[in-house]
Amino acid sequence: MARPILTLDNAMVRYDRLTAVDNVSLELRRGETLGLIGESGCGKSSIARAIVGLQPLSEGTLAVEGETLKDASRQHRLILQRRIQLLFQDPVASLSPRLTVRALLSEPLKIRNAFTAENWGRIMRLAERIGLGEQLLSRYPHQLSGGQARRVALIRVLAAEPSIVVADEPTAGLDISVQGDLLNLLRGLKDHLGLSYLLISHNLNVVGRVADRVAVMYLGRIVESGPTAALFRGPAHPYTQALLSANLTLDPSRRHERIVLSGELPSPAHPPAGCRFHSRCPLVQPICAAEAPALRAGEDGRAVACHFPLAARPAVIPQTIAG
Structure with a gap:
């Protein structure tokens, strides 16, 4: 098993x-993509910001x-922090x-006092690799398509030579075909540059x-x-099962009855x-209602915080996972 490149321990x-974030522990392993999902307001973006x-x-x-x-010195902390870059949602x-x-x-190169011919050449090779032509260099952001703007933002992130990229809804607002191109690009860059991703998304098909x-x-x-495959095929927490049941699929053979939760989402300021x-x-x-369940590790790398976890049962499985 790859060792963690990033560890969040009992974070609040x-x-x-x-x-917004209450006693959360996460590990991102070197070279992997960790998806973070949940309803709006659950604390995903607060984790990313932290x-x-x-x-x-x-x-x-x-x-x-x-x-x-x-525990690091200020200078060394800045070096470590630079290894983590955020790909903004917009x-x-x-x-x-x-x-x-x-x-x-x-x-980004000038901010780091690293604007050299060698580094600029590296940026231009990255731009060519991800399909950002030289003819776009003289354009302004409002003259770019959504896919082109994301490519510019991605190159700015990679200019810092990070080892970890936090991607906040990277495909939001894009057409399906453009989403596919961007996801293939992110996977290719992960392998080419040795990146690790924390992927925050509401799009379960993207996460899958x-x-x-x-x-x-x-x-x-x-x-x-x-x-991912094990969790999507057999969620153990009732909330996960309900969340996956709301996933959209175009294939009638993969559709399942949606689980509609009763009641309103409680206020994060006054959780039950x-x-x-x-x-x-x-x-x-x-x-x-009386006792908060601990997040207990189970088989195959699974962990669930539930007093009565579900037996393995299928949810709505993204087409890229099922099969």
């Missing part, structure tokens, strides 16, 4: 009185390549409208296609994790006691 992220240094951890530790960031918004593509691609493992979040906590899912769980028992 608070905003005033709101605890990992890339945009939001400090309230508690817990973050380690990169075995080194804990808070690429156009992340690009300055006043700069051409050429200026946008050279900016590219993720090696998946972690499922609900109200700030991880409720289930495991290898005990299991946070118990107020919506169709299998709730008295212990669920």
